[in-house]
Amino acid sequence: MTFPLKTLRMKRKSFDISWEWNLILCGILALLIILTFALRTVLMPSKYGGVTIEIPTINMPVRDEKFHSFSEKSIHTIKKTTPLVVLTSTGFYFGPLESFSNKVKSEERFLVRHQDGHPMLGNLIFQLDKWTKYRSKNANIPNEKILIVIPASEMPLPIITQVVNEIKKSKIFEKVILGGGIQ
Numbered sequence: 001m002t003f004p005l006k007t008l009r010m011k012r013k014s015f016d017i018s019w020e021w022n023l024i025l026c027g028i029l030a031l032l033i034i035l036t037f038a039l040r041t042v043l044m045p046s047k048y049g050g051v052t053i054e055i056p057t058i059n060m061p062v063r064d065e066k067f068h069s070f071s072e073k074s075i076h077t078i079k080k081t082t083p084l085v086v087l088t089s090t091g092f093y094f095g096p097l098e099s100f101s102n103k104v105k106s107e108e109r110f111l112v113r114h115q116d117g118h119p120m121l122g123n124l125i126f127q128l129d130k131w132t133k134y135r136s137k138n139a140n141i142p143n144e145k146i147l148i149v150i151p152a153s154e155m156p157l158p159i160i161t162q163v164v165n166e167i168k169k170s171k172i173f174e175k176v177i178l179g180g181g182i183q
Contacts (some may be wrong), residue, residue: 076146087151121166145174
């Protein structure tokens with residue numbers, strides 16, 4: 001079997017594929033990926049967390065005279081009149097701490113409902129400000145600069161963080177204390 005000579009000839013390509021350029025391009029991309037991750041680790045903050053929250057402790061000073069001559073003193077005290085906000089899936093309940101006990105009527109407990117499942121933080125902050133000013137003027141209860149926030153167990157952490165952050169931004173309260181135990 002013989003083939004014609006024309007069919008066996010191959011056409012010449014106008015360019016030759018060079019493996020050097022492909023290797024250089026892959027090397028540059030690999031270097032960029034490594035530098036991106038290196039810069040990301042260098043530029044990441046050393047602290048994570050959106051909001052700093054205090055957790056209440058027992059009002060009992062700890063004396064450490066042996067090593068550092070340090071003694072602990074309480075700045076604020078939680079009383080029956082301390083404002084409390086309870087975050088539930090239906091809304092915010094707020095009032096003095098004593099209004100949430102079983103023995104007291106809930107006449108001093110107030111509700112700010114969520115709208116379409118979204119917390120109405122602006123309305124809550126407005127109502128808290130109005131309520132604390134009313135209490136200090138009419139009931140002679142001094143404005144306490146601490147607030148206790150107790151979220152229900154079904155509330156997700158991002159919503160709790162957002163609520164605490166917005167309350168702290170409002171400058172009505174100096175300290176926001178996170179409580180727990182509602183189920």
